Amino acid sequence: MKRHYTFILLFVGLISLTTAQNQKITLEEIWGGAFRTEGMDVLHSMKNGKQYTVLNFDRTAKSSSIDKYNYQTLEKVETIVSSSNLDGIDNFSSYTFSKDESKLILATNVEPIFRRSRLGKYYVYDIASKELKLISEDKIQEPTFSPDASKVAYVFKNNIYIKDLKNNTTVQVTTDGEKNKIINGVTDWVYEEEFSLVRAFDWNKTGTHLTFIRFDESKVPEFSMDIYGETLYPTEQVFKYPKAGEDNSEVSLFTYELGSKKTQKVDLGEAYYIPRIQWTNNEDVLSVQVMNRHQNDIKLYFHNLKKGTNVVLHETDKAYIDITDNLTFLNDNSFIWTSEKDGFNHIYHYSKEGKLLNQVTKGPWEVTNYYGYDEKTNRVFYQSVENGSINRDVYAVKLNGKDKERLSSEEGTNNATFSADFSYYINSFSSASMPNRYTLNDSKNGKEIKEIVNNDALLKKVSSYEISPKEFTTININGNELNMWMIKPKDFDPNKEYPLFMYQYSGPGSQQVSNRWMGANDYWYQMLAEKGYVIACVDGRGTGFKGADFKKVTYKELGKYEVEDQIAAAKKLGELPYIDANRIGIWGWSYGGFMSTNSILKGNDVFSMAIAVAPVTSWRFYDTVYTERYMQTPQENASGYDENSPLSYPELLKGDYLLIHGSGDDNVHVQNTMRMAEALIQANKQFDWAIYPDNNHGIYGGNTRLQLYTKMTNFIDEHLGDKAGDVQGSEKIKK
Numbered sequence: 054m055k056r057h058y059t060f061i062l063l064f065v066g067l068i069s070l071t072t073a074q075n076q077k078i079t080l081e082e083i084w085g086g087a088f089r090t091e092g093m094d095v096l097h098s099m100k101n102g103k104q105y106t107v108l109n110f111d112r113t114a115k116s117s118s119i120d121k122y123n124y125q126t127l128e129k130v131e132t133i134v135s136s137s138n139l140d141g142i143d144n145f146s147s148y149t150f151s152k153d154e155s156k157l158i159l160a161t162n163v164e165p166i167f168r169r170s171r172l173g174k175y176y177v178y179d180i181a182s183k184e185l186k187l188i189s190e191d192k193i194q195e196p197t198f199s200p201d202a203s204k205v206a207y208v209f210k211n212n213i214y215i216k217d218l219k220n221n222t223t224v225q226v227t228t229d230g231e232k233n234k235i236i237n238g239v240t241d242w243v244y245e246e247e248f249s250l251v252r253a254f255d256w257n258k259t260g261t262h263l264t265f266i267r268f269d270e271s272k273v274p275e276f277s278m279d280i281y282g283e284t285l286y287p288t289e290q291v292f293k294y295p296k297a298g299e300d301n302s303e304v305s306l307f308t309y310e311l312g313s314k315k316t317q318k319v320d321l322g323e324a325y326y327i328p329r330i331q332w333t334n335n336e337d338v339l340s341v342q343v344m345n346r347h348q349n350d351i352k353l354y355f356h357n358l359k360k361g362t363n364v365v366l367h368e369t370d371k372a373y374i375d376i377t378d379n380l381t382f383l384n385d386n387s388f389i390w391t392s393e394k395d396g397f398n399h400i401y402h403y404s405k406e407g408k409l410l411n412q413v414t415k416g417p418w419e420v421t422n423y424y425g426y427d428e429k430t431n432r433v434f435y436q437s438v439e440n441g442s443i444n445r446d447v448y449a450v451k452l453n454g455k456d457k458e459r460l461s462s463e464e465g466t467n468n469a470t471f472s473a474d475f476s477y478y479i480n481s482f483s484s485a486s487m488p489n490r491y492t493l494n495d496s497k498n499g500k501e502i503k504e505i506v507n508n509d510a511l512l513k514k515v516s517s518y519e520i521s522p523k524e525f526t527t528i529n530i531n532g533n534e535l536n537m538w539m540i541k542p543k544d545f546d547p548n549k550e551y552p553l554f555m556y557q558y559s560g561p562g563s564q565q566v567s568n569r570w571m572g573a574n575d576y577w578y579q580m581l582a583e584k585g586y587v588i589a590c591v592d593g594r595g596t597g598f599k600g601a602d603f604k605k606v607t608y609k610e611l612g613k614y615e616v617e618d619q620i621a622a623a624k625k626l627g628e629l630p631y632i633d634a635n636r637i638g639i640w641g642w643s644y645g646g647f648m649s650t651n652s653i654l655k656g657n658d659v660f661s662m663a664i665a666v667a668p669v670t671s672w673r674f675y676d677t678v679y680t681e682r683y684m685q686t687p688q689e690n691a692s693g694y695d696e697n698s699p700l701s702y703p704e705l706l707k708g709d710y711l712l713i714h715g716s717g718d719d720n721v722h723v724q725n726t727m728r729m730a731e732a733l734i735q736a737n738k739q740f741d742w743a744i745y746p747d748n749n750h751g752i753y754g755g756n757t758r759l760q761l762y763t764k765m766t767n768f769i770d771e772h773l774g775d776k777a778g779d780v781q782g783s784e785k786i787k788k
Contacts (some may be wrong), residue, residue, distance in 0.1 A: 076518045078580040080766065083573055084759045088515070090508050090570065093479070097251040100154055100664040102474025104609075106132060108148060111137075117144040119157070124477045129491060133157070134178055142176065155180055155217075158188075158196050158205070167242060167485035167719060170194065177205065177218060177264050188216055189223075192384045192684035194239050195252040204311075204546070206254060206263055211329060213238040213254060213265055215311070216335050218396075226263065226309050226316070233275065233293055236268040241302045242518055243295055244268075247678035248376055257332045257339070262358065263309045264319070264339055266327055268302040275683055278717055281746050294720070297673055297680040297694075298687040303755065306330065306341060308358065312485050319356050321771075326678070328376045333405075334386050347701040348373045348682045353380075353390075353407070365407030368394060372608040375562070379423040385683075389433070389570060390414075391423055393601040400433060402452055413454050419598050421445060422468070426452065426477035434478075434496070440464065442598045443525060443568045445537055447480065447499065451724040460499030463487075466569040469486075471496065483570035485538075486522040489511055519543045523575075527767065528591060530621045531604070531614075536566035537622070540578050552773045553589045553638035556577075559615040561683055562597035562604050562646035565590050577762060583773065586634055589626060593618030609690050611672060612697030613685055619648060620656035628660065638773045640664035643721055643750065650712075650729065651697065654705040662709040662772040664765055667718055667750055670725040671698040706716045709772035711765065715748030741768065 070263065082088065099121070108122050118135035122128065125164060134157065136144045145159040156179050163173035172192040179198045188196055188205055193214075196207040205216045211230025216223045238254040245251050268363040277292035279287045282585035295301045304327050306319040321327070321343055323522050329342040333355070337766055340356040351374050353366035368374060368395070379400075381389040386405035398414040398420050399426040413433055414420055419772040422436035424447075432449045440446050440459075445466045461467035464614045465484025473494050483489045488508035492501045521543050529625065540553065556578070558565050571579075578588040595607035607614050627634030639660050641649040646668025653663035654714065671689050672680045672694050687694050695701050710733075714726035733740050743764060745752050 076581050077210070078518055078576055080577070080580070080759055082581070083576045084109070084762065088511065088576055089218060089572070090511060091506055092479070092489055093491050095549075096146075096470065098471065098473040099675060100473050101471045102476050103317055105472065106133065108145075112143065115144060116225055117146070119148055124472055124493060125502070127503060133161075133180060135184075138153065139178075142185070145176075146173075149196075149198070151198040152200050153202055155201045156198065158198065158591070159374040162192070164192070167245055169245050170239065170248065175207070183641075186218065186221075189230045191216075194252075197252065197254070197256065199256050200258060201260050204260065205725045206256065208238040208254075211236045211239070213263070213309075215263070215473050216747060220658055224264075224314070226340075227267075233271070233291065234271050236302075238265045240266070241268045241270050241273070242292055242330070242719070243301065243678050244781050245677045246768055247676060247682075248326075253330070255332055255339075256511055257336050258334060258740070259336045261311055261336065263311070264330055264332070265307055265309070266330065267307060268304045269305075272300040273302055274299050276722065278719065278722075280717060292717075294719075294722075295677040295682065297675060297677055298678065301346075301677050307340070308356075320362055321354060325456050326725065329378075329380070331382075333382045333388075334384065338386070338529050340380065340382075340388075342376070342480070342757060344374070344376075346677075346681060347685060348678075350374075355407075365405075366390065366403060368392060370394075372605040374435070377423075381423070381426060381493045383426060384428060389423065389426060389490045391420060398601075398602050400435060411454060412452055413450060413456075415454070417600065418442075420621070421598065424469055424478075425475065430475070431476075432474065434460075434469065436468060438514055438598050440570075443564075445567075447478070448490055449496070458498070458667065460494065460496070462499065464568065466567060468687060469494075477502075485525070485570065488515075488570045518579070519583050520579055521545075525566070528622055528625060530593065530625065531592070532616050533594060533618075535591050535618065535622070537591045538591060540582045540592075542585055542587070543581050547631050549631060550640070551585060551625070551631055552615040553617065553632050554581060554588050554769060554773060555623060555626075555637070555639040556588065556590045556645075557593070557619055557639070557641055558639070558645040559593055559595060559605060559648045561595055561611075561620070563644070564592060564597050566592045577766075581766070582767065584770070586769070587632060589622075591619065591622040593622070607683065609684055611693070615648060616651045616655055616697075619652050620659055623652075623659045634659075636773050638664070638769060639663040640666075641668075642666040644669065646713075647699070650699045650710075653710055654699055654702055655710050657705050657707040660708055662711075664713070664768060666713045666761075667715065667721050668712070668729070668750065669721055670729040671695075671700050673698075674722060674725050674728075700728055703729070703736040704737045706733060706736070706740070709768070710738075711750070711768045712742040713745070713764075714741060714743075715745045715750065720750040720752045728786060741786040 070258050094107045097105050098105045116137040119133045121130045134140045141183050145161050146163050147160040149158040159173045159176045165173050175188045175196045194208040196205050210483045211754050213226040220537040229235045230237050240250050240253050270293040273293040273295045277291045281287045307316050309316045324343040325346045326344040331340045337357040337358040351368050352364050354366050355360040379391040390401045402410045418439040420435050420437050424434040426433050431452050434449050437611050445468050447461040447469045468481045469538050480492050480494050491506040492504050521540050524539045528537045623637050639649045641654050642678045646665035649663045650665045653660045714723045716723050
């Protein structure tokens with residue numbers, strides 16, 4: 054391990070010894086919003102490129118408004134619509150413009166279904182006439198304007214409908230939709246969760262055709278959860294959830310012609326997954342991305358309504374291919390595509406026939422976001438980690454790969470939101486020493502025009518607390534330089550020994566060691582540092598932004614190399630003179646809970662305690678798309694599933710273990726925790742656990758987070774802090 058830190062980020066305003074720094078962070082403050090950052094609501098850039106709109110909410114009047122601002126002055130130009138002037142709408146929670154920006158869809162009474170899906174009452178608002186129309190008396194999903202804003206397509210009870218706004222008539226496109234059986238136009242649970250896709254229909258450029266995916270989930274096994282609620286008898290939620298190795302929905306693709314009202318099936322051969330559909334700039338040509346079950350073979354089809362279907366791009370990978378939303382069609386129907394095929398994620402330009410014209414970006418670094426292409430200047434805008442894998446910067450480059458320019462200037466995490474004509478962008482910046490700051494920038498050179506939002510007040514407030522710098526470095530583990538951060542107590546004394554508490558997530562392509570401002574957990578770590586703990590986080594093999602080989606080394610072996618790295622890192626840190634190797638703990642949530650559980654079992658000579666929140670305990674219990682992407686099926690890779698499952702060796706537990714789950718978790722089912730508890734019980738191992746009734750994967754709402762973090766803090770104090778004494782360490786040999 055490097056004994057010097059490559060750089061230490063110190064908080065502005067914290068350097069002066071005269072500054073009052075005696076306030077201590079409390080859990081009540083963290084979860085009460087005391088350290089909330091000021092930000093910007095999601096904005097819509099107007100077509101003229103000179104103005105943008107923002108959804109504002111008046112908490113006093115409890116009303117919503119869509120306000121238009123000028124990019125150059127940042128001053129409000131007008132209020133397009135306010136709910137205070139609309140009959141029958143108290144407020145709306147989101148809005149969508151039609152392509153010509155003449156109309157709006159306003160969302161009201163929205164209720165969540167799963168992570169991304171929503172039901173709601175939606176209205177169309179005509180900006181010129183100020184007329185408001187309810188699309189449907191029922192709660193519907195994914196209302197979407199036709200290109201000329203004369204119609205709206207939507208889904209109700211798994212069927213697609215099209216409403217004609219001129220004559221106020223509605224046509225039902227599909228009729229076979231049925232809960233837990235047939236879905237048209239929106240996705241099933243696993244597509245929504247793992248392909249980040251809800252709306253599974255799209256208009257062509259002239260609005261003459263609508264394409265949609267049909268999901269037949271008849272053969273997908275059902276999963277049920279008891280909902281305890283507040284009534285005398287619990288209810289049951291039943292939905293289709295394909296676990297690894299089980300049947301997925303059978304998917305098929307159709308086009309619907311509005312004029313003839315005819316529906317035709319698109320021939321895609323033996324398409325197993327259809328994760329993306331998108332009409333090109335040619336009104337007759339539909340693009341379709343198709344993957345095999347292993348997700349290591351992707352085909353981009355062009356379906357021509359008049360000429361049939363052909364493959365224009367075909368990629369394979371020895372491990373897996375990630376789906377993105379980066380496919381962009383230029384005016385000549387050539388297209389932008391991102392790929393890891395050279396070992397790093399980069400941008401490629403293909404002709405409309407699928408011929409590679411140019412690799413736009415290249416180098417031993419990753420493109421992390423694609424923003425778009427400006428036809429006028431022939432420049433591609435993107436975000437990358439070229440300036441270090443823990444940083445993010447905004448770049449521009451010509452389509453031919455020349456004249457690359459770094460637009461962002463501050464080291465940390467930069468992200469851009471461009472105007473429609475790419476003349477301006479709003480840059481959001483933060484680092485470990487600077488909270489979120491939003492500025493208006495010139496796209497020509499990245500020059501800051503003016504500041505929009507800052508968090509100077511929060512920075513000043515934080516300076517009165519006992520905040521310790523987050524120290525970034527790397528640690529050499531198993532032949533790899535792994536990114537790491539560490540937080541030490543404010544009054545750190547290198548001649549003393551401190552307990553070490555490690556955090557990680559470790560899922561494929563993830564990142565926890567990044568140069569950005571603090572989230573809620575970071576304040577918790579600061580609170581623990583105040584108590585006398587050293588906190589550390591190491592991104593091991595399998596995490597992201599260091600190339601495909603580094604990320605995909607865990608293929609077919611989830612929980613093997615990542616756990617080896619956490620154990621080795623803990624051992625190495627335990628050798629530091631200021632770390633008490635008898636008191637090393639680890640925690641994580643979801644994939645991180647899987648990791649912390651494995652770590653205290655396989656690393657029982659290193660870790661004396663662990664906390665696992667909502668952990669996967671066997672990948673056999675998790676969904677097909679995610680699990681099989683990294684593991685193949687259990688039928689093909691049984692050893693990979695079982696040899697790295699903590700259910701296979703509960704007898705290895707020696708330290709103190711806290712297991713936590715929400716009973717209403719539709720993602721990582723509480724079944725995982727129940728099976729882990731039973732395995733430990735049968736191994737006669739003592740452990741602590743908590744079940745949060747009806748809580749989903751996030752475990753939040755009311756005082757839930759406060760109670761949860763109080764429980765975890767108390768557990769850490771009891772089993773890792775001074776209260777633990779030498780009882781646990783007496784069985785261990787000081788490293």
